[in-house]
Structure formats: structure tokens, C-alpha cells
Amino acid sequence: MTLELEKMPKQPGRLKIQKRADLVTEEIKQLITQKNLRPGAKLPMEKELQRLFSVSKSTIREALKSLEVQGLITVSTGPTGGATIIEVPLERTFQLLQNYLFFKEVSMEDIYAARRLLEPELAAGSVPFLSDEQLDALEHNIETCQPTSHEPSRLVRQRQADLDFHDILAAANPNPFLRFACELINEMLRRLVVFSTQTPPEEHAKFGCANVKFHAEIAKAARARDSERVRALMRAHMEEASQYVKRLDGRLDGRLILDSEMAPRLRPLS
Amino acid sequence: MTLELEKMPKQPGRLKIQKRADLVTEEIKQLITQKNLRPGAKLPMEKELQRLFSVSKSTIREALKSLEVQGLITVSTGPTGGATIIEVPLERTFQLLQNYLFFKEVSMEDIYAARRLLEPELAAGSVPFLSDEQLDALEHNIETCQPTSHEPSRLVRQRQADLDFHDILAAANPNPFLRFACELINEMLRRLVVFSTQTPPEEHAKFGCANVKFHAEIAKAARARDSERVRALMRAHMEEASQYVKRLDGRLDGRLILDSEMAPRLRPLS
DNA sequence: AAATCCGGTTTATAATGATAAATAGGATGA
DNA sequence: TCATCCTATTTATCATTATAAACCGGATTT
Numbered sequence: 280m281t282l283e284l285e286k287m288p289k290q291p292g293r294l295k296i297q298k299r300a301d302l303v304t305e306e307i308k309q310l311i312t313q314k315n316l317r318p319g320a321k322l323p324m325e326k327e328l329q330r331l332f333s334v335s336k337s338t339i340r341e342a343l344k345s346l347e348v349q350g351l352i353t354v355s356t357g358p359t360g361g362a363t364i365i366e367v368p369l370e371r372t373f374q375l376l377q378n379y380l381f382f383k384e385v386s387m388e389d390i391y392a393a394r395r396l397l398e399p400e401l402a403a404g405s406v407p408f409l410s411d412e413q414l415d416a417l418e419h420n421i422e423t424c425q426p427t428s429h430e431p432s433r434l435v436r437q438r439q440a441d442l443d444f445h446d447i448l449a450a451a452n453p454n455p456f457l458r459f460a461c462e463l464i465n466e467m468l469r470r471l472v473v474f475s476t477q478t479p480p481e482e483h484a485k486f487g488c489a490n491v492k493f494h495a496e497i498a499k500a501a502r503a504r505d506s507e508r509v510r511a512l513m514r515a516h517m518e519e520a521s522q523y524v525k526r527l528d529g530r531l532d533g534r535l536i537l538d539s540e541m542a543p544r545l546r547p548l549s
Numbered sequence: 550m551t552l553e554l555e556k557m558p559k560q561p562g563r564l565k566i567q568k569r570a571d572l573v574t575e576e577i578k579q580l581i582t583q584k585n586l587r588p589g590a591k592l593p594m595e596k597e598l599q600r601l602f603s604v605s606k607s608t609i610r611e612a613l614k615s616l617e618v619q620g621l622i623t624v625s626t627g628p629t630g631g632a633t634i635i636e637v638p639l640e641r642t643f644q645l646l647q648n649y650l651f652f653k654e655v656s657m658e659d660i661y662a663a664r665r666l667l668e669p670e671l672a673a674g675s676v677p678f679l680s681d682e683q684l685d686a687l688e689h690n691i692e693t694c695q696p697t698s699h700e701p702s703r704l705v706r707q708r709q710a711d712l713d714f715h716d717i718l719a720a721a722n723p724n725p726f727l728r729f730a731c732e733l734i735n736e737m738l739r740r741l742v743v744f745s746t747q748t749p750p751e752e753h754a755k756f757g758c759a760n761v762k763f764h765a766e767i768a769k770a771a772r773a774r775d776s777e778r779v780r781a782l783m784r785a786h787m788e789e790a791s792q793y794v795k796r797l798d799g800r801l802d803g804r805l806i807l808d809s810e811m812a813p814r815l816r817p818l819s
Numbered sequence: 820a821a822a823t824c825c826g827g828t829t830t831a832t833a834a835t836g837a838t839a840a841a842t843a844g845g846a847t848g849a
Numbered sequence: 850t851c852a853t854c855c856t857a858t859t860t861a862t863c864a865t866t867a868t869a870a871a872c873c874g875g876a877t878t879t
Contacts, residue, residue: 308805335863341614348618349648356831357871372649378619379642383725396666455653534582537575605834626860627842
């Protein structure tokens with residue numbers, strides 16, 4: 280009759296015993312927080328990390344993989360290779376957020392309900408901070424959108440350029456959280472919106488023209504540093520766009536975002 | 550509208566050639582999207598996945614690790630074990646988002662700028678959908694917050710409960726995107742806010758009382774199904790809270806969120 | 820002299836096999 | 850009936866080896 284109490288009884292829900300690899304991941308994350316490691320800083324190489332945490336190759340590999348998926352590091356081979364801390368890319372964050380939203384059936388109206396609230400405030404807040412280059416970029420963007428052929432591929436392209444306008448405004452805003460929220464919405468619209476093939480291309484062209492008109496007015500007001508007018512114009516713009524999207528039967532394609540889609544897209548300027 | 554997903558385009562310059570493990574991850578994500586696998590569905594076991602993609606154990610392990618970090622699957626041992634699709638938990642998404650914001654220096658004012666815009670709309674939109682249980686929960690939450698001793702630990706606890714009030718409202722809103730945005734903000738406030746130790750506890754208590762007052766009014770208006778009044782009250786509530794937070798010198802602790810923090814957090818009322 | 824090629828070195832990436840840990844479900848025993 | 854043990858199954862970790870990618874520096878070519 281043996282008396283064995285070594286086995287740790289399962290604490291109901293309280294403290295989950297993590298896997299070794301996950302513990303290593305945590306240690307490294309704490310290291311980043313505590314030593315305030317900035318982008319560009321390098322982690323020790325795999326061999327040394329193995330030694331440091333007394334784990335095997337595959338375990339340290341899983342830990343690094345976890346950090347890589349989280350967008351906190353990149354790993355490269357070669358003599359100067361290994362893990363390097365990076366600033367988490369927006370696209371990666373968008374991808375991970377879309378994993379969450381994938382199961383939620385988000386409609387276009389849902390997105391615009393938030394966009395209507397955020398964009399006017401974002402735009403108004405950006406006005407005092409817009410550089411001359413950014414103001415130029417806004418105006419140049421409008422020219423790019425101007426000629427509207429009815430060819431489907433051009434229509435899609437125009438919608439992309441429309442969103443670039445909003446990204447330029449976002450880039451100038453000093454509030455990183457608001458900026459993030461709006462950039463996220465822009466990214467969702469850019470990548471996930473699909474329109475019914477039924478609607479005639481003329482309707483799409485009308486949508487594009489209406490956008491250009493508003494963008495031109497907004498750019499003008501922005502150049503005049505009139506924050507309140509920009510806010511009002513953007514509010515009207517969002518209101519109208521929301522209506523158009525509804526008429527054109529725009530929908531969000533509920534799918535997971537793949538790494539291969541995240542090709543480095545052209546960043547306006549910042 | 551069809552969506553072309555090319556597997557491995559041979560564009561040599563632009564696209565980065567992915568690692569084998571990442572390719573497997575993509576294949577599995579495509580599988581989830583295409584076969585519309587819902588939470589609960591199981592992936593084949595490791596051995597079979599190895600066979601399926603013709604890769605070694607370590608490769609398939611890395612791919613599964615990636616999906617696990619993304620919150621798309623959980624993996625368990627034993628018979629009937631293996632990878633199971635799950636709905637990405639909000640907490641996981643919050644963790645990944647915080648990785649992004651970690652490098653951005655978000656201030657309390659930044660968060661509240663967005664919160665001021667979103668919460669009134671969220672609350673108003675929730676009103677028609679609040680169940681009797683949820684209305685009861687709102688009122689019960691207020692009672693919980695009522696007695697305010699000046700003990701620091703109780704003050705923190707009260708702020709947590711305050712946020713629960715807003716979570717209840719969020720839960721009733723039919724817009725998953727707006728809901729998500731507000732829940733995210735609540736989670737940030739819950740986990741990352743730190744107050745200066747300088748400010749006297751009386752000030753904190755005053756803050757708590759002011760919150761309770763507004764919550765009581767909001768709950769009353771919600772029971773009366775008066776959406777517009779709820780919107781107006783919430784707007785005033787946010788305005789005031791924003792001022793209090795500024796006075797109390799509330800700050801966001803810029804750090805990375807660890808898995809071990811994401812233990813099932815205390816749900817005060819159930 | 821400048822650019823290019825070409826190996827060697829360093830490092831991650833992938834494959835394989837062996838052992839440990841966790842779990843479910845059935846068998847065992849009071 | 851109930852708790853315990855047993856065992857088969859599957860992941861988790863470790864260890865080792867082999868392969869591939871990136872970089873460095875010297876040799877070769879232009």
C-alpha cells in the first residue's frame with residue numbers, strides 16, 4: 280500500500296500548467312518588456328537559447344515560431360542570422376484580427392457603423408498635422424482617381440485608390456489608437472469587399488465620382504486647415520458612401536487571410 | 550465574384566518564398582475557409598497530416614503551432630486528441646493587438662478619444678436587444694459597485710466592475726464589429742490602466758460614485774427602452790470619465806500580454 | 820581597379836527516431 | 850456503485866543528423 284502524493288492534482292480552472300515551449304515564449308516576451316528591447320535588437324542564436332532555457336532544439340524552435348507568428352520577430356539564416364525584434368506590422372495584426380472576425384459574420388453595415396463614427400474625428404484630428412507632402416499626396420490621389428473607365432479591373436483599382444486617400448489622412452493623425460482603428464477598417468475594405476456582379480458598372484462609376492467630389496472638397500478644406508469643415512465633409516462623405524455600398528450590394532468576404540496575400544503594398548508616405 | 554488564390558507564384562522578385570511550415574499553415578487555413586470548418590471540427594492527427602502534406606513531424610508541428618498561436622485551434626493529447634478548430638477567443642485577439650500597440654505609446658487620451666465616439670452608439674444600439682436577464686445584470690452590477698471603501702484593492706476591484714457594466718451592454722449589441730471594438734477597449738482598460746499612487750483615494754472614490762450615478766441612469770433608461778436617452782447619457786458619462794481619468798493621472802502600462810495572464814478572469818456576477 | 824564568381828562558414832530548416840507525459844476508456848477490486 | 854488501476858493512443862519533448870539558405874572573403878575575370 281503505497282502513499283504517493285507527488286502527482287500534482289488538477290486545480291480546477293485556476294492555474295493551467297503550460298507547455299514548456301509556451302513557457303519559453305513567455306520568458307522571452309518578459310525579456311522584451313523588461314529590457315525594453317526595441318525593433319532591431321537581436322535575440323541570441325538558437326543554440327544559445329537552447330542552453331539558456333535548457334530545452335531542446337524543437338522546443339526553442341516552437342517558441343520562436345510563436346513569436347514569429349505574433350509578428351514580434353523575424354528569423355533569418357546565415358552568419359548574422361537568428362531572431363530579430365521587429366515592430367509588429369499592421370498587416371499581420373489585421374490578419375490576426377480577421378481570424379477573430381472570421382467566425383462573426385460581419386456585414387458591411389456593421390463596419391460602416393463604426394467607420395461613420397471614427398473617420399470624421401480622425402480626419403479632423405489630422406488636419407493640423409498634415410505636412411505639405413501629405414497635402415500634395417491627397418491632391419495627387421484625387422487626380423489618380425479622376426478618369427473612370429467602366430472596365431471592372433479599373434473600378435476595383437479606383438476603390439483601392441479611394442482608400443489610399445483615407446490612409447494618408449490616417450497617417451497624419453497623432454492618435455495611434457484612432458489611427459490603428461481606421462487603418463484596420465481601410466484594410467478590411469481593401470481586402471474583403473466584394474460587390475455583386477449584378478450591379479451595372481455605371482453605378483460603380485457614379486460611386487467613384489461621388490467619392491472624388493468629396494475627397495476634393497476635403498483636401499481643399501484640409502489645405503485651409505479648417506478642421507471643423509473637414510469633419511463635417513467627412514461625416515457627409517461617410518453617410519453617402521454607406522448608402523452607395525448598400526445600393527451596390529457590397530459584402531464582406533468572410534475568409535481567413537493568408538501570409539502570401541500580405542505582399543508588401545505601397546505605403547503612401549509617412 | 551470569384552477570388553483567385555494562386556498557390557506559389559513563381560514571381561521571383563516580389564514575393565518572398567515561404568518556408569515549408571508556413572505553406573502547410575496556409576493550406577490548412579484554406580481548408581478551413583473552403584470547407585467552412587466550424588468550431589468543434591477536428592483536424593486529422595499529426596501522423597496523418599504528415600502523410601497528407603508529405604512533410605516531417607517537426608514541420609507539421611510548426612504549422613500546428615502557428616495555428617495554435619493564432620487562436621484557431623487547440624491541441625490536446627491522448628486518444629481523441631489532436632487539433633480542434635475553435636472560435637478565436639477575444640482575449641487572444643486582445644493579446645495579439647497589444648503586441649502591435651506595444652510599440653506605439655498609446656495614451657489614455659488616445660483610447661478615450663475612440664471610446665467617446667463608440668460607446669454611446671454601442672449602448673444605444675444595444676437597448677432594443679437587452680434581455681430581461683441582461684437588464685437585471687446591469688442593475689445588479691450597480692449594487693455591487695455601490696459601497697465604496699477607500700481601500701486600494703477595493704478601488705481597483707470597483708473599476709473592474711464598472712467595466713463589466715459596459716461589457717454587458719456590449720454583449721447585447723447585434724453589431725459584431727462595434728461590439729468587438731468596445732470589448733477590446735474595455736479589455737485594455739481592465740488590464741493595462743495604472744493610476745498614479747500620488748492621487749488621494751478620495752478622488753478615486755468620487756470617480757467611482759460618479760460612474761455609479763451614470764450607470765444607474767443608463768440602466769433606468771435602458772429598461773424604459775429609450776435608446777436616445779441612453780445615447781445621450783453614455784456620451785455624458787464618457788465625457789466625464791475622460792476628465793476624471795485625466796485628473797487621476799491614469800496611464801496605460803505599455804507591456805506585452807503573457808498567456809499566463811489570460812487565465813479565466815474572475816466573472817463577478819453570473 | 821572594379822565587378823563577378825566561388826567555395827567555406829554560419830545559421831536556420833527539415834527529417835527521423837526515441838522517450839516522456841497526458842488522456843480516454845475499459846478492467847479491476849473493495 | 851464507486852474509486853482505482855491499467856493500457857492503448859496521441860501529443861510533447863528531446864536528441865541527432867542531414868539539408869538549405871545567407872553571408873564572408875578571397876580568387877578570378879573584365
